[in-house]
Amino acid sequence: MKDKIEELVELCKQINDSWHNNENRDGWKNLRLVPEVATQLTAMPLEGETSAANQIDVLSLMIDCVDELAIPRQILSIRKYQLSLFEHLEPEAELQVTREEVEQEIQRLEDYVNLSIPMEEWCKKYHKHLLFDPVERTLEYETIIYEVEEEVATELKDEPRCMGFCFAYWAALRTAFAKRGIEWRSPGQMNPRVHFD
Numbered sequence: 001m002k003d004k005i006e007e008l009v010e011l012c013k014q015i016n017d018s019w020h021n022n023e024n025r026d027g028w029k030n031l032r033l034v035p036e037v038a039t040q041l042t043a044m045p046l047e048g049e050t051s052a053a054n055q056i057d058v059l060s061l062m063i064d065c066v067d068e069l070a071i072p073r074q075i076l077s078i079r080k081y082q083l084s085l086f087e088h089l090e091p092e093a094e095l096q097v098t099r100e101e102v103e104q105e106i107q108r109l110e111d112y113v114n115l116s117i118p119m120e121e122w123c124k125k126y127h128k129h130l131l132f133d134p135v136e137r138t139l140e141y142e143t144i145i146y147e148v149e150e151e152v153a154t155e156l157k158d159e160p161r162c163m164g165f166c167f168a169y170w171a172a173l174r175t176a177f178a179k180r181g182i183e184w185r186s187p188g189q190m191n192p193r194v195h196f197d
Helices: 003-020 029-040 052-063 073-090 099-113 119-125 139-155 165-179
Strands: none
Touching: 029 052, 029 073, 029 139, 052 073, 073 099, 073 139, 099 119, 139 165
């Protein structure tokens, strides 16, 4: 069991490094790695090193290293499991996240995947200032985003990360989605009066 925990901790470090290292262009890999690690972690019995408190903290660390709205349904499942762990806590447990914060995140994600809630309403409620293409809330988008991001990362691997990179990135994303029959609009298209560098 100890070896397995060490393996999962190492994976978490990889996720963290990938997300926070600006020179590393492999952050998209977290979209698959986070749910994979969560699946392994949640399969372990709640005892010793895999106590409820440890699992809550590790899951929080992982979720913080991924764009939750790229894979909202997967993150929602992880958050719900995380919430269930609070029932197993000792009263004195100190955690990186509170039950209330997890509940708020669950509500935010449930509202996001609820397509009957208009995008503008969701943005206003959760203080998101840039509009986004509503297709990003669909299951189809979530299902293919990993392969799309992998394709874009390969295409732009030699593109310098400087002013204007976001436009090259959005153009590559648009092309990758179009190959799959999805018409995706970039933040630049959705927010025409906003200045992007």
